[in-house]
Amino acid sequence: MARTDSASEKALGSRRKTFRRADLWLLLLIALSSVLLFVFFLWKDTRIRTPVLEISQDGQVVGVYPLSEDRELLIGSKESGGYNVVRIENGKIRITEADCPDRSCVRSIAIDRRGGSIICLPHRLVLRIADGAGGIPDAVAE
């Protein structure tokens, strides 16, 4: 308890200074690391040779699809609940319909061959652009 008290006294004693240089460095460090992470993901996307759509649920890949063909996929079932409708159209992938509580997957920005991912957390569904160099796109798991 005594340690907590000294900590709060320290904090209270220095309250006259609203924003300190150390704060700036701390916040800049966090901002910088997120920018670096962002650049890393961008770099990773440029390495993709043959982009395919990889759909996984609960950590398991449930399907791999080429981006060249337009199609609409139903993940889950509308009767029992917990579904997402995925649409591939002109090389762009979106979730057009879902019954999850937050619908943030429907609001997500469409992804295309340049990379990215769409996630529906309540349904533990992840759509991502993967490298289909192994020639998987023809052997679609449906």
Place this chain on the structure above:
Amino acid sequence: MDMNRSDKPQSSIPPENLFHTDTPAARIALLGLLTALSVIMGYIEARIPLPLPVPGIKLGLCNIVIVFVLYRFGGLRALPVSLIRVLVIGLLFGTPVSMLYSASGAVLSLLGMVLLRKTGRFSVIGVSGAGGALHALGQILVAAAFTGGTGIFRYLPVLLLAGEFCGALIGFVDLILLRRLKSRRNEHVL
């Protein structure tokens, strides 16, 4: 917890006693009140969903209370307040899974804030900003475990930045709060 209460000097009010919480009952009542306040803030937030294309971004209004409790009562008391808030808000407006995300975010962020505050180098703004980023990190880690994939980490950069920004904003509010509640000599009223 009350071990060295008697040998404290009477002249200066220790920081955690600014609310006249020298009896356990008074303290529990006040902490309960603050917990309820943070639940109400969570309710307000649940009523205004942000139409953002990335899941999980919230202003985190209820963290105003958590940071306040951290600074006035210490991490040991902020932890139960934070966890009860997560539980109640989760039961009322969330799902069991969303509760788990929030809980891991809350624990990680509080842990980080306690440590950063102990260094004595940072102001409330810095501590709270880092706390916001850690909250995002905690949520992402659990979400990654749930979705079992790395795809979720793509959201990490934007969530870290958003968390940091909102956290710093909340730290600013808390700075004002901590000052106001000290300068007005209302310790024995509240």
